[in-house]
Amino acid sequence: MADLIRNEVFSCFVFYGVLLVIKMYIVAIITGQVRLRKKAFANPEDALRHGGLQYHRQDPYVERCRRAHVNDMENILPFLFLAAIYSMTGPSLAVARIHFLVFFMARVLHTIAYLFALRAPTRSLAYTVAQIPCISMAVQILIAVAAYA
Amino acid sequence: MADLIRNEVFSCFVFYGVLLVIKMYIVAIITGQVRLRKKAFANPEDALRHGGLQYHRQDPYVERCRRAHVNDMENILPFLFLAAIYSMTGPSLAVARIHFLVFFMARVLHTIAYLFALRAPTRSLAYTVAQIPCISMAVQILIAVAAYA
């Protein structure tokens, strides 16, 4: 087994990272279920299978789910990179865990705020809070590699 | 050379991961070619270069290529994370290879089903089959890091 996975900070990152990927998968599943329930399909071949070409159409709630998913990609995927590298820079487990946990909880809140259309600025606030540990990790990584690069 | 790359399972993951990235690049190239052939440009400056502002327009087949690409990002990029970490948890090469190969073949089929608009549910089936190794890896990773985290 690789050394990385035995590192406590890296394992902690992996734990939250995998949960966030599963969270993204759940948004995809919800989108698919909403498409079936609302009968709103992006592709004619799917509409044909589910009642006819009139269901090849957009639906506001499907589009909302799509936006939640795209926003996840814009933020969770860069987090996976930043947090993996940050874990290699030797942070204390306690400080690293706070970074990962704040990001994780803020992104779960972001998804809830998006899917339930919670009153603004709940969703934007969740987005901003999630960015704080990302910026913190980015700065710490730049300092760490500046010494070696 | 880093130890990771000498690991047989990790090398096997890297092989299929790079092929999938190239597959994504090919979808991007196809999208660009379809834009030129159909004269349907997302940006006015591109339309101006290729005949005039009337070609700043949407085209159903360009949108289909776009959806194929976005779906790749939603699934292949998380796979790269999950499969990299999974490779570090010490699976047998045979079992790991099956995970990577099933994902790879299902995603290639997904792209073919999308671009050729194959009859539903071919594409959805390919998507679902590709998710099975991902869920399997996610669960195995969570079990592995639970012991260290």
Added chain:
Amino acid sequence: MADLIRNEVFSCFVFYGVLLVIKMYIVAIITGQVRLRKKAFANPEDALRHGGLQYHRQDPYVERCRRAHVNDMENILPFLFLAAIYSMTGPSLAVARIHFLVFFMARVLHTIAYLFALRAPTRSLAYTVAQIPCISMAVQILIAVAAYA
């Protein structure tokens, strides 16, 4: 600290990788600022907070920012994977740095060309130049893992 981060080539990759992630974050911030200035919100709850449902609408410049961001995801995220693995294959620092620097500069130019709607084919050229180091790294990785896989 993990060995990877002490590797000069890997550190060099991490440096440009983190700068590119920050560049993506800046595009997201610009998009948000343009939404506020143009009063064009993707979600009704945001429009309601900023003047009323009439501002739940699309704006061409907001859509341009969105396309720049999606194109970043399509290209920068795969780069993070390819460049990380490539760094493990033992390239010389000078050659690796050229790969990373060409990609970095071309992607910065791509964003500038997109946001300022520079005359075609500036943006497409930047995209194509950025792909060259990516294809080069993909080929070198496939050769490297072919020996071990």
